[in-house]
Amino acid sequence: MNAKKLVGFMLVLLAVTAVLAACAPQTVEVTRVITETVTEQVEVTRVVEGEVITEVQEVPVEVTRVVEVAVEPEPVAEAGEDEVVTISWWGTERGRDTAETRELHLQLARAFEESHPNTKIAVSLFPSRGFSNRVLTAIAANEGPDIWYHYFATDIATQGFLEDLTPYIEASDFDPAERWFPIGQQRAVYDGRYYGVPRDATAGFIAYNKDMFDAAGLAYPEEGWTIADYRDMAIALTDVANDQYGIGAIVGTPGCFQWSSFSFNMGADFVSLDGSQVAGYMDTPEAVAALKFCMDLTATDQVAAPSGLQEQFGELVFLSGQVGLQHISTWELPAINEQADFNWGVVAPPRYDENTDEIAWTDSYVYYMSADTVQKQRAWEFMEWLSGPEAAMIMAEAGVWTPAVPSVWEELDWQNDPVLSVAWNELQKETRVSNYERSQFYWDCVGDIFYDVWTNYVDLGDTDIEGFLATAVPDAQSCLDDNYASLDQ
Numbered sequence: 001m002n003a004k005k006l007v008g009f010m011l012v013l014l015a016v017t018a019v020l021a022a023c024a025p026q027t028v029e030v031t032r033v034i035t036e037t038v039t040e041q042v043e044v045t046r047v048v049e050g051e052v053i054t055e056v057q058e059v060p061v062e063v064t065r066v067v068e069v070a071v072e073p074e075p076v077a078e079a080g081e082d083e084v085v086t087i088s089w090w091g092t093e094r095g096r097d098t099a100e101t102r103e104l105h106l107q108l109a110r111a112f113e114e115s116h117p118n119t120k121i122a123v124s125l126f127p128s129r130g131f132s133n134r135v136l137t138a139i140a141a142n143e144g145p146d147i148w149y150h151y152f153a154t155d156i157a158t159q160g161f162l163e164d165l166t167p168y169i170e171a172s173d174f175d176p177a178e179r180w181f182p183i184g185q186q187r188a189v190y191d192g193r194y195y196g197v198p199r200d201a202t203a204g205f206i207a208y209n210k211d212m213f214d215a216a217g218l219a220y221p222e223e224g225w226t227i228a229d230y231r232d233m234a235i236a237l238t239d240v241a242n243d244q245y246g247i248g249a250i251v252g253t254p255g256c257f258q259w260s261s262f263s264f265n266m267g268a269d270f271v272s273l274d275g276s277q278v279a280g281y282m283d284t285p286e287a288v289a290a291l292k293f294c295m296d297l298t299a300t301d302q303v304a305a306p307s308g309l310q311e312q313f314g315e316l317v318f319l320s321g322q323v324g325l326q327h328i329s330t331w332e333l334p335a336i337n338e339q340a341d342f343n344w345g346v347v348a349p350p351r352y353d354e355n356t357d358e359i360a361w362t363d364s365y366v367y368y369m370s371a372d373t374v375q376k377q378r379a380w381e382f383m384e385w386l387s388g389p390e391a392a393m394i395m396a397e398a399g400v401w402t403p404a405v406p407s408v409w410e411e412l413d414w415q416n417d418p419v420l421s422v423a424w425n426e427l428q429k430e431t432r433v434s435n436y437e438r439s440q441f442y443w444d445c446v447g448d449i450f451y452d453v454w455t456n457y458v459d460l461g462d463t464d465i466e467g468f469l470a471t472a473v474p475d476a477q478s479c480l481d482d483n484y485a486s487l488d489q
Contacts, residue, residue, distance in 0.1 A: 089109065104394075108394060147367055153275060155190055159440070183404075184404040195368065203427050205426060206230075207327075212244065231301065248323035249327070252305060254451050259436065279473055316336065359432060
C-alpha cells in the first residue's frame, strides 16, 4: 500500500473511531502512527583503481507502523466568544528563506491576536522537505495542526482530511473573485467547493543579466518575444571557455516541463486539466516537440549552466553572474534584490510563436484547515484574516511573499514598479493550475517520466522520445486509473 493510500486508510479508521467515541463513554481503540529507525543491509558497488568492489553496508531507514491504542474520549465543544482558545498554525522554512520569513509568521500571529484577544496562535515552523508527510502523519495520529499551508493538488480534497470552507466563505462578507487573483481561487477549489484560501500569489517570468547582454551587444528581451528568440539569445550569450552560459536552473532541467512558464507555452499540456489523463496529452506530437525543445537546450545547444555551478548556487544560479537568462518567480525576488551584484531586469516569459497568446504560469500556496479541528469557527476567523487585505499588507511590507490580494498591490502601486509590474501583468492573464498540482497521484504515476526521458535523451543520447513514451505513458495512465478507482472503493 503506497503512502497516500495508507494515509487515506488511516483517516477512514480515525473517522470511524470518532463516531464510536461519540456514542459510548468507554475507552476506544484509535489509530496511531509510530515511526522507528531500523538498520537495513544494502549492497554498494564502488570502483577503486579500476577494480569493481561490492560490499555490504548498513544504512538507517525510517519505518512507519500503524498501531491501535486505547484512549478515553474527551468531547470538546466549540468555544464561546469569551473563551480563550489556541489555534495551531504550521508553516515551513526552506533554504532560500531569510530570517524575515520566520519573523513574518510571528508578526502575522501577533497582529491577529491583537484584534482577536480571545484567540491565541501557536506557530510551528518546519523544514519544507518532507513537510507534507509530516502533516499527514500527524493528522492520522490525531496530532495535526488546525491550520497549515502547502501546495497540495486540488483533488487532495477527496482524501477527507480537509475542512470544506465553502459554508464559511458563503457566510462571510467578501467575494473570492473580487478579493483574490484568479490563481488564488483555482488552487483552492475542487469540484466547485473551497477547501482552502490562498496564502500568496506568484507569477513566473524571465530575469536577464543586463551586463552580459551589453557585453554581447544584444538587445534586451521584450514582451511578445518567442521561445525561438529565447533560444537564439541563450546561444549568443553562451561562452563556455569563459564560464558564461545562456540559461540556468529550471529551464535547463526537467523543471522546464513542470514548474516554469515553458510548460504552458510550447503548444502542449502534459496532463489533462483535472489531472486524471496523461494518455492523449504527453504522447502527442506537440508534447514530443515541447520535450525536445527543452532538452535540446542542454543536449544540443549546450547553453545550460553546468551541474557544478548549479550545485554551488542552487535554484538561483542566476546570482552567479555567469547566467544570462533564468526563469524565476516573485518567490526568488527577495534573494536577488539582496544579493545580485550586477545589473539585471525582468521580462514576461516568451510565447510559443507570433500567432499564439501567452498563458501565464502563476501559483499560490494554500492555507488548509483540518477536518478534525475542534474550534472551527476560530480557525476560520484566522484563515479569513490571513487571506485578507490586512494580513496581505503586512506580508507585502515584509517583502517575503507577494500577496494574493490585488487591491494591496494597487495600494502600493506595484502595477507600476519596474519589476513587480511584470508579475502583476502575468497575474491578470489566462492561467492554469500547474501540471504537477492537478492530481494527487501525479508524483506516484507521472512525474518520473520527465526525469527518465531527460536521462535517456540528455545523459545517454537516446533520442527516441516517441519510443520511450509509447511504454511510459500507458503505464502512467494505468497507474492513474487504478489510484482514482481506489477512491471509489
